[in-house]
Amino acid sequence: MRSWRRPARENGGAEVPDPQLPPPIGIDRPGSFSRSVFHERHPVLVANLLADFPYPPHVAEALEALLAESLAGDVPARTPGGPEIHTWHLEVEAHAGRPWESLPFLWAESYFYRRLLRAVEYHHYDSPWCGVDPFAPQKHAQLDGPELRADLDAYAALRGAGAADRRRALLLAALWGNQADLGFRTNNPGADTSAGDVLVDDSEALWELAEAPGDAPVIVVADNAGREITADLALVDHLLETAAGPVELHLKPHPYFVSDATGQDVVATLAALDRDPHQEVRDLARRLRDAVRMGWLRLRTHGAYVHPTDYRTLPADLAAEFAAAKLVILKGDLNYRRLVGDLQWDPATPFAEAAGHFPGPVAALRTAKSDLAVGIDPARLAKLDAEAPDWRLTGTRAVIQVHA
Numbered sequence: 001m002r003s004w005r006r007p008a009r010e011n012g013g014a015e016v017p018d019p020q021l022p023p024p025i026g027i028d029r030p031g032s033f034s035r036s037v038f039h040e041r042h043p044v045l046v047a048n049l050l051a052d053f054p055y056p057p058h059v060a061e062a063l064e065a066l067l068a069e070s071l072a073g074d075v076p077a078r079t080p081g082g083p084e085i086h087t088w089h090l091e092v093e094a095h096a097g098r099p100w101e102s103l104p105f106l107w108a109e110s111y112f113y114r115r116l117l118r119a120v121e122y123h124h125y126d127s128p129w130c131g132v133d134p135f136a137p138q139k140h141a142q143l144d145g146p147e148l149r150a151d152l153d154a155y156a157a158l159r160g161a162g163a164a165d166r167r168r169a170l171l172l173a174a175l176w177g178n179q180a181d182l183g184f185r186t187n188n189p190g191a192d193t194s195a196g197d198v199l200v201d202d203s204e205a206l207w208e209l210a211e212a213p214g215d216a217p218v219i220v221v222a223d224n225a226g227r228e229i230t231a232d233l234a235l236v237d238h239l240l241e242t243a244a245g246p247v248e249l250h251l252k253p254h255p256y257f258v259s260d261a262t263g264q265d266v267v268a269t270l271a272a273l274d275r276d277p278h279q280e281v282r283d284l285a286r287r288l289r290d291a292v293r294m295g296w297l298r299l300r301t302h303g304a305y306v307h308p309t310d311y312r313t314l315p316a317d318l319a320a321e322f323a324a325a326k327l328v329i330l331k332g333d334l335n336y337r338r339l340v341g342d343l344q345w346d347p348a349t350p351f352a353e354a355a356g357h358f359p360g361p362v363a364a365l366r367t368a369k370s371d372l373a374v375g376i377d378p379a380r381l382a383k384l385d386a387e388a389p390d391w392r393l394t395g396t397r398a399v400i401q402v403h404a
């Protein structure tokens, strides 16, 4: 088996095979989940955008053209404008002329969102649509929705819980909060959002690392806005209390993959917490704001979070930050794909083998929502495959995996 790795910065963008790694997950296989993201999910996504905003004809046409191109066309040579243009020049140079369906899933999805932001003029300073988050209506609906209300009722009810139960509840809320991703719901509105099975639970190792003495930060790399970032903020609040050093919450620099959380989403979430009837919830918002003001909680972002690459090709500055952290907690499916590589791994491959390249101690909190799996016990795997063949996709199985 061969994999195509692109240390684009070192070799001018050309792809080189890495014989050590399995091949990437592609979008070419009929009936595969990754292909369905393009052929089933994206048409709904574009229809939702056109319903949510009164985009002028040229924007609507650009969105429709992007959709058509991504289903049956080739990657054009032109680099889509926006931030980090140099990185994208190299990336596009390495893929231009290829049929979309021959692209690796991770690269194709990331490029699709770059093009989508271009189509809606998100980065055009001279457009009235500049800075208008195309996914804001969907994100806000979740912030005002009954499920978040129920989550916050449950949070407030933790007031009487013992320390160990509270800690466990906050970790599981952050884990299963990842189920609520809006991209996942795009063509799956009835998705089950109750908790399911935790297939691997390294939570004791996670706490040992997070609560170790020392001033190094714990970094939480966020995933989605709405219910997930709310649960993540509650976990961050807990870490601020129990971890000896500061906590960093890493966010996306701009909208991405429908519901990924940006700084704007954190501000909107804090405002939603302020409106909650429970004093405990309003206190949570107040503590978080104070922590940001005092520098104990650092909100951070980095261009790498929207690059089409995995964490094997981290920019040196972010790699150094990860290396210096006590623990990096990566939330969600996309961060997991970037961590282990969006590759056709044998699911029994030890997590340490797939994630061992990461520059520091790392914990993944992931509900499975794509074909990728690693670190699954073979006996458990056989049972899962027999009893629920779609277990990798439904968001009802999760892992807490740690490598130190």
Ligand SMILES: O=P(O)(O)OC[C@H]1O[C@](O)(CO)[C@@H](O)[C@@H]1O
Pocket: 037, 041, 109, 178, 181, 183, 184, 223, 224, 257, 331, 332, 333, 334, 335, 337, 369, 370
């Ligand atoms: O929000 P998460 O947990 O990162 O999941 C996003 C997942 O949804 C998908 O974008 C599919 O739409 C997957 O490609 C991706 O892994």
